Amino acid sequence: MTLSLYIARRFFTSVGQVFLVFFGILMLIDMIEQLRRFSGNGVGLAEALHLSLFNVPETLYRILPLIMIMGAIALFLSLARSSELVVVRAAGRSGLRFLVTPVLAALTIGLFTIGVLNPLVAATQKAYEDLRAQFLSGGDAALSVSDSGLWLRQGGEDGQTVIQATCANLDGTELFGVSFLTFGPDGLPATRIEADTARLTPGAWVLDGAKMWELASPNPELSSALWPDATRLESDLTPERIRDSFGTPSAVPIWALPDYIDGLEKAGFSALSYRLWFQMELAQPLLLTAMVLIAAGFSMRHVRFGKTGTMVLYAMLSGFAIFFLRNFAQALGENGQIPIMLAAWSPPVAAIMLALGLLLHLEDG
Numbered sequence: 001m002t003l004s005l006y007i008a009r010r011f012f013t014s015v016g017q018v019f020l021v022f023f024g025i026l027m028l029i030d031m032i033e034q035l036r037r038f039s040g041n042g043v044g045l046a047e048a049l050h051l052s053l054f055n056v057p058e059t060l061y062r063i064l065p066l067i068m069i070m071g072a073i074a075l076f077l078s079l080a081r082s083s084e085l086v087v088v089r090a091a092g093r094s095g096l097r098f099l100v101t102p103v104l105a106a107l108t109i110g111l112f113t114i115g116v117l118n119p120l121v122a123a124t125q126k127a128y129e130d131l132r133a134q135f136l137s138g139g140d141a142a143l144s145v146s147d148s149g150l151w152l153r154q155g156g157e158d159g160q161t162v163i164q165a166t167c168a169n170l171d172g173t174e175l176f177g178v179s180f181l182t183f184g185p186d187g188l189p190a191t192r193i194e195a196d197t198a199r200l201t202p203g204a205w206v207l208d209g210a211k212m213w214e215l216a217s218p219n220p221e222l223s224s225a226l227w228p229d230a231t232r233l234e235s236d237l238t239p240e241r242i243r244d245s246f247g248t249p250s251a252v253p254i255w256a257l258p259d260y261i262d263g264l265e266k267a268g269f270s271a272l273s274y275r276l277w278f279q280m281e282l283a284q285p286l287l288l289t290a291m292v293l294i295a296a297g298f299s300m301r302h303v304r305f306g307k308t309g310t311m312v313l314y315a316m317l318s319g320f321a322i323f324f325l326r327n328f329a330q331a332l333g334e335n336g337q338i339p340i341m342l343a344a345w346s347p348p349v350a351a352i353m354l355a356l357g358l359l360l361h362l363e364d365g
Helices: 002-037 045-062 064-081 084-090 100-137 239-245 257-266 272-282 284-299 308-334 340-364
Strands: 142-146 149-156 159-168 174-183 189-201 204-208 210-214 225-227 231-234
Touching: 002 045, 002 064, 002 100, 045 064, 045 100, 064 084, 064 100, 064 284, 064 308, 100 272, 100 284, 159 189, 189 231, 257 272, 272 284, 272 308, 272 340, 284 308, 284 340, 308 340
Parallel strands: none
Antiparallel strands: 142 149, 149 159, 159 174, 174 189, 189 204, 189 210, 204 231, 210 225
16 A cells, blocks of 8 residues: 555646646747737736636636646656566555556546646636637627527627527528517616527628617507518627637536537537537546556666666657547547447547457566
């Protein structure tokens, strides 16, 4: 037990050090990128730091498997240089038995990632997207999906307009059972428009079956008016802005993903990327375990055997290959070319099988 706790402590320390190194590097790179991206929007160093603090966690979360394999390689090389691996084997503990503790530690990190880091990253990513929208467009456009349907917000110098629809097409450019509630510059409701359908065209919504009420009049019902079909209502929204308002699946906490997916599908949108992301998050502990096993297969050897640098290079290349395969499978899954379960679970399972085969060959072959 004492040896296992010692190995676990060394493992967590090694992974934590690599994590902090990447955090510092990515912060510097992202701050420069934020200053370049928003140079024309009045963003200074403090605002760039604020944006980077919200954006970097999502990047670190995505490369966590690479951080894991680097931390594992650093651990095994350190134990090999200090001859601690030799002592462990001399004490009667085989290499496979020695790996039980790092594997359990990797699974623990994976479960912590799903339960704690995922909601934290989702919160920071959503905050980053909100800040980015404010700097780019003054925070005029937003989209959300709930049990009551689809909600959009557009705005301009004359005030804000809240749009609610029971359902929409896949890209949100055609709404059904839609209501437009316009607020004046003073924040008070000005007009209400209800339409059977609203189709987004460049610069305007085209309304069919529309009726408008002047809410500022003493009796809004008396001031109501039917609008002819194909009436245009000015809008600064574009299909790209609506699509960007969805954000990314990583901006939704894993605990809220099932309900969010149901809401998207009820509103008429495709939730394929969100379903795939949910399964990939569930497979995250297996992927981190695979990275530890790959690192062990190439670097859990005594330095007197030589070619340490070459073996470390092989381990890194193998880790990058699995990482690329996972991203490639994700792209195929999002396009519907392979099933979601296959795209999410096959890369980590295949990596574990290959790594176990290599370890069995080295330890018992």
